[in-house]
Amino acid sequence: MRSKIEKASKIAVKDLNLFYGEKQALYGVSLDIREKEVTALIGPSGCGKSTFLRTLNRMNDLIDGVKITGDIIIDSENIYKNNDVIKLRTKVGMVFQKPNLFPMSIYDNVAYGPRMQGIKNKKELNKIVEESLRGAAIWDEVKDRLKSSALGLSGGQQQRICIARAIAMKPDVILMDEPTSALDPISTLKVEELITNMKKDYTIVIVTHNMQQAARISDKTAFFLNGEVVEFDDTDIIFSTPRDQRTEDYVTGRFG
Numbered sequence: 227m228r229s230k231i232e233k234a235s236k237i238a239v240k241d242l243n244l245f246y247g248e249k250q251a252l253y254g255v256s257l258d259i260r261e262k263e264v265t266a267l268i269g270p271s272g273c274g275k276s277t278f279l280r281t282l283n284r285m286n287d288l289i290d291g292v293k294i295t296g297d298i299i300i301d302s303e304n305i306y307k308n309n310d311v312i313k314l315r316t317k318v319g320m321v322f323q324k325p326n327l328f329p330m331s332i333y334d335n336v337a338y339g340p341r342m343q344g345i346k347n348k349k350e351l352n353k354i355v356e357e358s359l360r361g362a363a364i365w366d367e368v369k370d371r372l373k374s375s376a377l378g379l380s381g382g383q384q385q386r387i388c389i390a391r392a393i394a395m396k397p398d399v400i401l402m403d404e405p406t407s408a409l410d411p412i413s414t415l416k417v418e419e420l421i422t423n424m425k426k427d428y429t430i431v432i433v434t435h436n437m438q439q440a441a442r443i444s445d446k447t448a449f450f451l452n453g454e455v456v457e458f459d460d461t462d463i464i465f466s467t468p469r470d471q472r473t474e475d476y477v478t479g480r481f482g
Contacts, residue, residue, distance in 0.1 A: 236261040236399065236429040237282065242296035244277060244286065251277050253454045255296070259446075264421060264430045266440035266461065269450035270482040275433045278450065279401050282431065283318040284311050300399070316343070318399040319392035324408050325384035327391075332359075332379070333372040335387055339395045354394050361427075362390035363420045382413025386420065400424070402432040406439065418443050437477055441465050449473045 237259035244252040252274050259265050267275040277286065284305060286292045298305050305314055316339075327335050336355045345351060355372070359365040364386040368379070376387050385405060392400055402421070406414040421430060421443050434440050440447055440461065447464040449456045449472075457464060457473045468474045476482050 233260040233263060235259070236300065237431075238297075238299040240297040240299070242278070242281065242298065243294070244274075244281060245291075245293040246289070247291040251453050252281075253452075255455050257448055257455060257458055259429065259431060261429050262425055262427070263445040264425050264432060264443055266444035266447045267431065267433045267450060268435075268437065268440050268447060269476070271435075273450040274453040275448075275450045276403055277453075279403055279431060279433050282399070282401055283315050283320055285320070287311065316395050317397055318401060319395055319397035320401045321385070321388050321392055321403070321405050323404040325381060325388050327376040327384055327387060329375070329377055331373045332368050332376045332387060335376045336390050336394050339391060343395075358390040358394040359387075361393045361424070362386045363416065363423070364390060380413065382409050382416060385409060385413070385417060389417075389420065389424075397428065399429045399431065402430065404433050404435060407435065414439075437465075437479075449476060451476070 235258050237257070239255055239257045239259070242252055242255040243250065255278060267279060269275050280286045281294065281298060286294070294306060300318070308314070328338060330338075333355055336358050337351045340351060340354050345354070356365060359368060364383060367383060368387075376384065379387065389400075406417050409417065418439060421432065424430060425445075432444065444461045446458065447461040448458040449464065449468075451472060457468055457470045459468075464473060465477055468477065
């Protein structure tokens, strides 16, 4: 049963607008993302949900011609006024739609980030790798093959290694952009179970096209349409008694 205790705000988004050159992609987005909850972003293709997700760790900075107005406050700090992007991306990890492992061993994939941060002690790295793989619920499957190529794993296992690699950086927030869309149903279920378990330690924001997935794993859901947030509420309200007719039409499959 979901706790009714109000959790602290982790990410406060206020009147966020984003432009690709002359084309506006996000319009006045305001969301309050709670700590240690799963927030799902739903909506049809091209509605701005992945663009919004990437604003939370400034991944859109890598695209020429992007202009952003408004504020994103994480732990009382405005991330667009603080220029330490490396620190931000350590704090706000990301898992992409398709597993994007490096062509190296399982161990080296997970240890990559900590090594880049200057951790060289073998004992410390071993501890981080084991804890991260356990945190991603894949340690028992790979503990005897840590020196084998990560690319030899199944798609579902590769995605959980990507999650372990994110965990290894000790983030507070983990962003997930359709992390199960390329996976089979059994692997999808494992990743969903993992996300549910992870929220006790992390604030998770997930983009999903899968309505049932959003209903199963998220605490709050934001419905995006044409670059705007139409409705943002507890997930059970969004899927049972939404206030906006457009939300009801989308979640019941009338369009999208």
